[in-house]
Amino acid sequence: MGAHAFGLFAVILAIAAGAALIATRLRQPLIVAFIGVGILVGPTGTGWVVADGTIELLARMGIAILLFLVGLRLDLHLIRSTGPIALATGLGQIVFTSGVGFLIAVALGMDTVSALYVAVALTFSSTIIIVKLLSDKRELEHLHGRIAVGFLIVQDIVVVLVMIVLTAFGRTTGDNLVLDVSLVFAKGLGLVAGIAVLSRYVLPWLSHHIARSQELLLLFGIAYAVSVAAFSDWLGFSSEVGAFLAGVSLAGTPYRDALGARLVSLRDFLLLFFFLDLGSRLEFTDATRQITEALVLSVFVLVGNPLIVVLIMAAMRYPVRVGFLAGLTVAQISEFSLILAALGLSLGHITNATVGLITVVGIITIGASTYLILYSHTIYERIKHRIAVFERRGHHRATSGDRETFDGIVYGLGRFGGHLAERLGGTGHRVLAVDFDPHRVSANDRTQVSAVFGSAEDLHFLETLPLSTVRYVISTIPVAEINKALLQGLRHHGYRGVVALTAHTARDAALLREAGADVVLEPFAAAADATTEALDRLGLHGGGHDDAGGHDAGGHDDRDGPGTAG
Numbered sequence: 001m002g003a004h005a006f007g008l009f010a011v012i013l014a015i016a017a018g019a020a021l022i023a024t025r026l027r028q029p030l031i032v033a034f035i036g037v038g039i040l041v042g043p044t045g046t047g048w049v050v051a052d053g054t055i056e057l058l059a060r061m062g063i064a065i066l067l068f069l070v071g072l073r074l075d076l077h078l079i080r081s082t083g084p085i086a087l088a089t090g091l092g093q094i095v096f097t098s099g100v101g102f103l104i105a106v107a108l109g110m111d112t113v114s115a116l117y118v119a120v121a122l123t124f125s126s127t128i129i130i131v132k133l134l135s136d137k138r139e140l141e142h143l144h145g146r147i148a149v150g151f152l153i154v155q156d157i158v159v160v161l162v163m164i165v166l167t168a169f170g171r172t173t174g175d176n177l178v179l180d181v182s183l184v185f186a187k188g189l190g191l192v193a194g195i196a197v198l199s200r201y202v203l204p205w206l207s208h209h210i211a212r213s214q215e216l217l218l219l220f221g222i223a224y225a226v227s228v229a230a231f232s233d234w235l236g237f238s239s240e241v242g243a244f245l246a247g248v249s250l251a252g253t254p255y256r257d258a259l260g261a262r263l264v265s266l267r268d269f270l271l272l273f274f275f276l277d278l279g280s281r282l283e284f285t286d287a288t289r290q291i292t293e294a295l296v297l298s299v300f301v302l303v304g305n306p307l308i309v310v311l312i313m314a315a316m317r318y319p320v321r322v323g324f325l326a327g328l329t330v331a332q333i334s335e336f337s338l339i340l341a342a343l344g345l346s347l348g349h350i351t352n353a354t355v356g357l358i359t360v361v362g363i364i365t366i367g368a369s370t371y372l373i374l375y376s377h378t379i380y381e382r383i384k385h386r387i388a389v390f391e392r393r394g395h396h397r398a399t400s401g402d403r404e405t406f407d408g409i410v411y412g413l414g415r416f417g418g419h420l421a422e423r424l425g426g427t428g429h430r431v432l433a434v435d436f437d438p439h440r441v442s443a444n445d446r447t448q449v450s451a452v453f454g455s456a457e458d459l460h461f462l463e464t465l466p467l468s469t470v471r472y473v474i475s476t477i478p479v480a481e482i483n484k485a486l487l488q489g490l491r492h493h494g495y496r497g498v499v500a501l502t503a504h505t506a507r508d509a510a511l512l513r514e515a516g517a518d519v520v521l522e523p524f525a526a527a528a529d530a531t532t533e534a535l536d537r538l539g540l541h542g543g544g545h546d547d548a549g550g551h552d553a554g555g556h557d558d559r560d561g562p563g564t565a566g
Contacts, residue, residue, distance in 0.1 A: 071247020
């Protein structure tokens with residue numbers, strides 16, 4: 001980085017901070033800002049940063065921590081809970097995008113290997129960006145949010161497998177292919193077996209002692225991730241694979257959330273150097289042609305990826321609205337696409353020009369898809385009539401509803417809904433509970449409560465419910481848009497019973513009352529009232545002297561309001 005490395009380092013960090021500030025004001029992920037800074041200070045821009053050992057080392061550290069966190073937070077239960085839809089959409093989108101993407105790349109004049117890398121790079125979407133955006137919109141627990149995270153986990157697993165294959169066979173130089181393949185599999189099985197032994201017999205005991213010091217836990221996590229990554233690299237696999245397996249081995253410990261939370265900031269900081277290193281290697285030899293290719297591929301990702309998700313989910317009898325909202329989450333390529341491109345460059349499979357093309361596609365699709373996700377509901381309302389042709393009717397009927405009669409229907413078996421259904425069943429009500437989590441449905445053992453799989457967002461599902469016989473329908477889902485849609489669907493089907501909807505805020509409660517709900521349940525307000533009454537009975541309310549008691553009551557209301565009210 002030159003003679004004045006420290007000063008130049010400070011300038012680059014200042015530029016990155018400024019670019020990140022602009023990105024946040026534009027509601028863009030920081031990855032877009034970091035890529036831009038990498039191009040700006042690389043040979044294409046100012047030339048301040050060139051590929052050297054220091055930047056490359058920090059870049060590899062960032063990727064190792066990223067893959068470690070992916071493994072650490074790998075939730076296979078989420079794939080099971082969303083059922084076949086996560087596997088179908090995840091694998092279906094990968095096959096469709098890679099296949100059509102390859103044909104487009106070849107049509108644009110690329111050679112077979114470059115076209116293959118580009119096609120595979122187009123298939124993966126950014127789990128980090130999507131989870132952040134859905135979390136900001138409070139849609140992670142919606143049906144489309146859970147499905148999206150489910151097929152993103154499938155994608156993460158696939159990309160790791162792809163990297164294993166590339167690094168293992170990309171470095172094979174022997175003449176005996178059978179022997180080389182056997183050796184690769186033997187090494188892979190040995191690595192996985194070793195990690196499994198550590199995960200089963202060593203790490204639970206070791207992490208328990210290490211976690212007594214939060215600073216030591218952080219240091220151990222980094223050291224363990226980098227050590228396994230280095231060992232994996234020495235075996236002939238990539239360091240990214242080793243870091244991922246290191247994370248998976250700690251995913252079962254009770255300290256994974258604390259460790260993951262502490263590593264997020266370090267990951268974001270070190271990823272800056274990955275994009276600096278990437279920018280220092282980019283070559284835009286024919287900018288006009290590359291921009292044209294990038295635009296064609298970007299349009300394909302922005303339109304083709306959501307479309308295939310909509311089609312797959314419609315074929316599996318999910319509402320078009322749910323498929324559309326889930327599909328928009330895959331309308332971009334991810335940081336893993338760039339990592340895959342960098343890996344192909346290091347193996348000599350592709351050139352800097354191909355890496356540059358993939359990077360430009362990443363900037364365009366990440367930037368555009370961010371706004372698509374942020375304004376997904378508005379976009380859907382404007383085009384829903386055009387995509388209604390994909391709607392499939394004829395859902396599986398709620399068989400328990402066909403054989404039994406019920407007093408009421410409760411949507412949602414979460415903390416609030418589960419308690420409510422149990423209380424109603426305990427007082428003699430026969431309740432039909434509806435939930436989109438198969439695990440909750442199968443685990444239901446409440447007295448007088450039958451559970452079926454379904455979603456409040458699936459208005460056609462109402463046709464399968466015994467609406468003509470039940471006296472009340474209760475939604476414990478605290479999302480105003482979903483509840484308003486459910487209310488309209490019930491009125492459309494001629495339901496005349498009582499409809500009770502849930503709201504977590506005064507604004508949502510007012511909207512639901514205005515929409516015509518008979519009863520609006522406000523569990524947080526109810527919990528606060530119950531807490532106040534309890535304090536009054538103890539003579540503590542309004543005292544002001546017992547600060548600790550007042551603080552505890554307020555904290556209980558914030559955390560456990562729905563459960564208490566239920």
